[in-house]
Amino acid sequence: MKQIWLIFLKDVQQEFKTRYAINAIMLFAIVTLSAVSFSIGAYTATTRVLAALFWIILFFSSMSGLSHIFIREEETQTADTLKLVARPSSIYLGKFFFNLVLLVLLEVILIPLFIAIMNFKVVSFQIFLLTMFIGNFGLAGGGTMVAAIISKASTKGALFTVLSFPILLPVLISGISATRKAAESVKLMDAQNELQALLAYGIIIIVASILLFDFVWNE
Amino acid sequence: MLNAKMELIAEKIVKGFGHFLVLKNISFKVSSGSAIAITGPNGSGKTTLVKILCNLMAPTRGQVVYQNNSQKINREDIFQYIGLVGPYLQLYQELSAQENIDFFARMRNLKNYSARVKQLMELFNLSGREHDSVKTYSSGMQQRLKYVCALIHEPDVLFVDEPRSNLDQAGIEAVYSILQEQKKDKILVISTNDQEDLTLADQIIRVGVA
Amino acid sequence: MSKLWKIILYTGLALIIVGAFVWAPLEPKILKEYTRIFYFHVPVAWICVLFFLIAAYYSFQFLRTKDLLYDAYAKISNELGILFAILATVTGSIWAKVTWGSFWNWDPRETSIFILLLIYGAYFSLRSAVEQEDRRARLAAVYSLLAFVTVPFFVFVVPRIYFSLHPDPVINTQGKIHLELRQRVVFFSSLIFHTVLYLWLFQMRKTQVKLQMILRLYKENKMLEE
Numbered sequence: 001m002k003q004i005w006l007i008f009l010k011d012v013q014q015e016f017k018t019r020y021a022i023n024a025i026m027l028f029a030i031v032t033l034s035a036v037s038f039s040i041g042a043y044t045a046t047t048r049v050l051a052a053l054f055w056i057i058l059f060f061s062s063m064s065g066l067s068h069i070f071i072r073e074e075e076t077q078t079a080d081t082l083k084l085v086a087r088p089s090s091i092y093l094g095k096f097f098f099n100l101v102l103l104v105l106l107e108v109i110l111i112p113l114f115i116a117i118m119n120f121k122v123v124s125f126q127i128f129l130l131t132m133f134i135g136n137f138g139l140a141g142g143g144t145m146v147a148a149i150i151s152k153a154s155t156k157g158a159l160f161t162v163l164s165f166p167i168l169l170p171v172l173i174s175g176i177s178a179t180r181k182a183a184e185s186v187k188l189m190d191a192q193n194e195l196q197a198l199l200a201y202g203i204i205i206i207v208a209s210i211l212l213f214d215f216v217w218n219e
Numbered sequence: 220m221l222n223a224k225m226e227l228i229a230e231k232i233v234k235g236f237g238h239f240l241v242l243k244n245i246s247f248k249v250s251s252g253s254a255i256a257i258t259g260p261n262g263s264g265k266t267t268l269v270k271i272l273c274n275l276m277a278p279t280r281g282q283v284v285y286q287n288n289s290q291k292i293n294r295e296d297i298f299q300y301i302g303l304v305g306p307y308l309q310l311y312q313e314l315s316a317q318e319n320i321d322f323f324a325r326m327r328n329l330k331n332y333s334a335r336v337k338q339l340m341e342l343f344n345l346s347g348r349e350h351d352s353v354k355t356y357s358s359g360m361q362q363r364l365k366y367v368c369a370l371i372h373e374p375d376v377l378f379v380d381e382p383r384s385n386l387d388q389a390g391i392e393a394v395y396s397i398l399q400e401q402k403k404d405k406i407l408v409i410s411t412n413d414q415e416d417l418t419l420a421d422q423i424i425r426v427g428v429a
Numbered sequence: 430m431s432k433l434w435k436i437i438l439y440t441g442l443a444l445i446i447v448g449a450f451v452w453a454p455l456e457p458k459i460l461k462e463y464t465r466i467f468y469f470h471v472p473v474a475w476i477c478v479l480f481f482l483i484a485a486y487y488s489f490q491f492l493r494t495k496d497l498l499y500d501a502y503a504k505i506s507n508e509l510g511i512l513f514a515i516l517a518t519v520t521g522s523i524w525a526k527v528t529w530g531s532f533w534n535w536d537p538r539e540t541s542i543f544i545l546l547l548i549y550g551a552y553f554s555l556r557s558a559v560e561q562e563d564r565r566a567r568l569a570a571v572y573s574l575l576a577f578v579t580v581p582f583f584v585f586v587v588p589r590i591y592f593s594l595h596p597d598p599v600i601n602t603q604g605k606i607h608l609e610l611r612q613r614v615v616f617f618s619s620l621i622f623h624t625v626l627y628l629w630l631f632q633m634r635k636t637q638v639k640l641q642m643i644l645r646l647y648k649e650n651k652m653l654e655e
Binding site: 002003006010013014017018076077078080081083084085086087218219 | 270273274275276277295298301303307308309310311312313314318322323325326327328352
Binding site for chain 1: 492544548551559560564571572576578579
């Protein structure tokens, strides 16, 4: 629908001018990656550990940036302005796509860096990229919804991570497992459990969010 | 939009926040071609009532009904017919005036509105500053720009909360011409404590008085 | 609850405690005395999940009717839920230490109970972060339902991905239970009686909350009439 596109565009315009969320995410990712790489040093970690580290960096980086989309509306008092002119489901989807793009941008930088710095040998790029692609929908879907919830609460920061973690955990679990498999085997079929789980999760969380968003947004 | 006979009906609106009752049984009816004013002491619930009427907040009890030629309008479509100007409604600071206007106009599905934009910008003395970001506007200019954004789609019901805030004499005159225009064949709702503003209204609703 | 039921309930529970420690035979191979905790750990874990479902139900009802009473019910369900989550985690890790050697292993079922604990914790953090009652009820209800939607992934999906430490013959998805008769009697009665006991407690709490709500509505109506 047109409204979804307009909201997405507006958020992109705003982000382009302030670059707040993208900076927060990138900076967090780079700092964490550096810290991890520095501490591990020359030691070669197993694929299991590397897969977990990757997702930890990804998850916490997104925690520092995904809630921006709603918190900014509340803080600059444009929430009512937006509420006045938009349908709730359009708002959720518009901001969902924005967060999706944000995640993709993060990964475009993080993935090459991680592979290079941590010596993460990806055997099957098919599995890896597919995991990223489907996993992003789950992360952005759940993250956007929780961001909407906490934007209406009084204390913001830590609450976002506390609430998101249980909700997004299935993505983490399946994602880590699939990423490990991407570094170990070539066959796409090996990761089919994880990929199916990610796909199912993505669909369910987005549908549930669209249904529930009205209740969060409308007073 | 122009020849519609609009009716805004408030039926026994009650609004409470926890134990505290702000609005008690507010009812009124207003049709196209008239104006209604909401007045009362500060903090008495004027803004709350305006928000409820604009569908920004749900009442605890009672309901708000918009009717177009006696046909009830769906709650989710109301935004097409109303415009709101208020201090709590900020514009997008990082975007330019033109980008703000585009957003609000297109959200309501307007297509060819550049002529109207030009006309409104001239009326409110903002011509030439369309492409400056709203951050650089003074508070008076932002208030005037809010009027432009609220009027772009020629709303059947215009809500104005505190018409005079942040405006100098020239601004107030521009606003008044709009308000007079609006109440001629559409609905105007103002929330104010100013005596002069109250003379615009055909009906007055008092809030916060026992 | 009538006198008769109370007598049955109390006697039953006493019998179960006795039975768990004396009557039911020990699992001969590895578990020995440690089996005893199983009669309490599993019911408690089950009740925790039960309250999670109940909380989701009341959250749904609240969103449907906007009646604050349902929000109060949802809140007390979550309170009981977190209590049982803690109990289940503690009894579970005691059992884990004794049978598998360490208190915590991230076995899928351990992880699930931990997740439930996190969800309950998050629920209460959310509630305490919102001041307006109406908003708080709505946001908490939405979160409750959102959490409810993601739970199937832990129960069904994760065990297929990760190897489980939980003994298969006793807790598995095929539903076959390899227990001796006496053990079965104690186990199932424990399950039933515990459920009845805590549902009864819940009912009492519900009544208490309902009375509070009725009193409040009365006061509000009086204010409206003035």
